[in-house]
């Protein structure tokens with residue numbers, strides 16, 4: 197199984213006067229773990245709800261495995277959206293929930309669920325409504341991983357979980373995906389933590405797509421340039437500078453976009469070049485203070 201791909205074409209979603217998604221287009225590749233990143237209110241949950249056929253878009257299209265997911269039993273049966281509210285039977289023990297899931301979901305693996313529950317220290321005889329917030333989130337994660345749906349959508353599922361539980365979840369998700377490749381979308385603000393899971397990244401901002409590419413390509417888009425302030429300034433002239441710091445006569449500028457002769461020019465000018473992590477790139481791209489950035493990556497920048 198490689199999982200369902202998702203194609204998003206000019207999708208707009210409005211809630212009354214609020215435009216949550218504004219003509220967004222991107223693709224989620226089948227069999228890949230994609231990070232859906234964006235600040236609060238950027239439209240992540242809205243997109244996931246449309247992909248999971250929980251709501252319809254106002255205009256545009258979402259195709260899951262080539263078909264409109266709305267009232268589409270095949271596609272909906274292969275899609276598992278896990279969100280904080282949880283779609284479990286809250287007043288039945290977890291063991292009963294596992295039984296229901298095994299009946300409803302042909303790909304559900306009970307042994308995986310039980311071993312993850314054990315690893316996350318959740319007592320399966322308890323009812324979901326008697327769990328702590330973090331334990332409830334962890335149970336959602338167990339359902340998401342063990343369901344092994346061709347399209348698994350995890351909407352900030354890890355938020356209530358403490359750090360050891362979150363890392364256990366990341367490890368389990370990655371190991372299970374490697375053994376059973378499928379399409380997984382992880383929406384998160386904790387980019388540093390989830391970065392190692394992600395092959396592709398979609399960054400939403402105020403309902404628009406800021407970047408959609410494989411994570412390695414995105415990482416290569418940013419560059420820090422450090423050295424004597426006047427040399428740094430000369431190096432970054434006519435480049436898109438998203439951050440600049442100085443310490444005495446030394447400056448560091450973060451630029452978006454690279455050029456083939458960057459290394460040679462930096463060496464000649466006595467400057468040091470460094471990589472920008474996904475988290476930094478995200479912060480710079482979505483930082484509207486003073487409107488420093490927030491422009492989508494141009495085709496040149498994102499190549």
Ligand SMILES: Nc1ncnc2c1ncn2[C@@H]1O[C@H](COP(=O)(O)OP(=O)(O)OP(=O)(O)O)[C@@H](O)[C@H]1O
Nearest residue numbers: 211214215216234235236237238239240241242243
């Ligand atoms: N049911 C709703 N009714 C009205 N407006 C809504 C509704 N759901 C979301 N919105 C608005 O749509 C926009 C996108 O919200 P959405 O929940 O998709 O963002 P998000 O990226 O998931 O945010 P967060 O990270 O805070 O969960 C926001 O401006 C939000 O206020």
